[in-house]
Amino acid sequence: MKTYKYTINGTQYEVAIGEIADNIATVTVNGEEYKVEMEPEAEPEKKKVVVKTGVAKEAPAPEPSASSGPVNTNNALKAPLPGVVTEIKVSVGDEVKAGDVVLVLEAMKMANNLEAEKDGKVTAILVSQGASVMEDAPLVVIE
DSSP states (O other), rough: EEEEEEEETEEEEEEEEEETTTEEEEEEEEEEEEEEEOOOOOOOOOOOOOOOOOOOOOOOOOOOOGGOOSSSSSGGOOOOOSSSEEOOOTTTOOOOOOOOEEEEEEEEEEEEEOOOOOSEEEEEOOTTTTOOOOOOEEEEEOO
């Protein structure tokens, strides 16, 4: 039993809170016992989870020329784990060096800088900002 002392408008009250069962508390105020119905605790509001489908698509950037044929994803930087692309830091045609940050992938509530694995030229961007991607999904082609 917890006991509290309150002064309200100059009057002192000694309040003891006893057992609580089914949202009914036994409360003693200055020696007089009361049964007090408590409001149920509000459940924390659950956030709605919005999942975007991880369909890889070309970002609004110049596409590789038609003569080059389909995009060679063998040279693509791939997602190390599932996540959401939060920022693309390169454009098609950019020259990058190994270690340059190419894009930012948010996974498990952490921002992960994905770096170029080799020197080269960005020939295709296979995702757009906000896209959900799965592990090993090709993201950016560097040749």
